[in-house]
Amino acid sequence: MTLLINAQGVPQLSVCLSEEPEDHIKAATAWALAQIGRHTPEHARAVAVTNVLPVLLSLYMSTESSEDLQVKSKKAIKSILQKCTYLPALEPFLYDAPPNILKHVVGQFSKVLPHDSKARRLFVTSGGLKKVQEIKAEPGSLLQEYINSINNCYPEEIVRYYSPGYSDTLLQRVDSYQPLIN
Known part of the structure; x- marks a missing residue:
């Protein structure tokens, strides 16, 4: 995971999540980001600083997202949040996130x-x-x-x-x- 972070893979995944039109590719990307962000606070921060959390939240909450994309986005958010200690990435969620x-x-x-x-x-x-x-x-x-x-x-x-x-x-x-x- 650290190799992927050092190779600037996380920003590329973030771009893919934002710009890819296909839900199944976005779902796979959300899953990959969850796998990276769930390991340590440093890994979670590397994911969070790419501003991917608000994108995941919008995909999770969008009625236009496939069920698989919604599920994987929700799991990614939770996985990353549970390790994230980078508070500037968390604070917007105080205002925008659903109760769960x-x-x-x-x-x-x-x-x-x-x-x-x-x-x-x-x-x-x-x-x-x-x-x-x-x-x-x-x-x-x-x-x-x-x-x-x-x-x-x-x-x-x-x-x-x-x-x-x-x-x-x-x-x-x-x-x-x-x-x-x-």
Whole structure:
């Protein structure tokens, strides 16, 4: 796999996935990308930096894709996401991915953020933390556990600040606040 990456094979597969008109060839390409990206975080990053993940997502979600292409695209996304620690490639999925894919994206953030202070800061400034607060997860679900793990990376007041409805709570406090008059 490393040989394929070093030989610039991944960008060629990415081009094939985007430009090939035949679904059966795209499906084979998605399978190949999954095989490469599932091995190590470095392999997953090599796949992710070619911007292939959004292409796979669109093929998975497209009603025009064959069933085989949809299945292989979904498997490729999951395989790559489960090893990908390159957060810039993951963040767009917070906004675009369906719930069955979103779970894997949030899971990866929950693995990386506890160990990377720069990533935590960027996650806040890029809007990622706010987006995670907006996700509706079932109590006790794996997705909720991932969200809790992410929230535990930040001071409570930061999490509250980015939670839906917090600005309304602050405005209510302003409305009911009695000024101190000397």
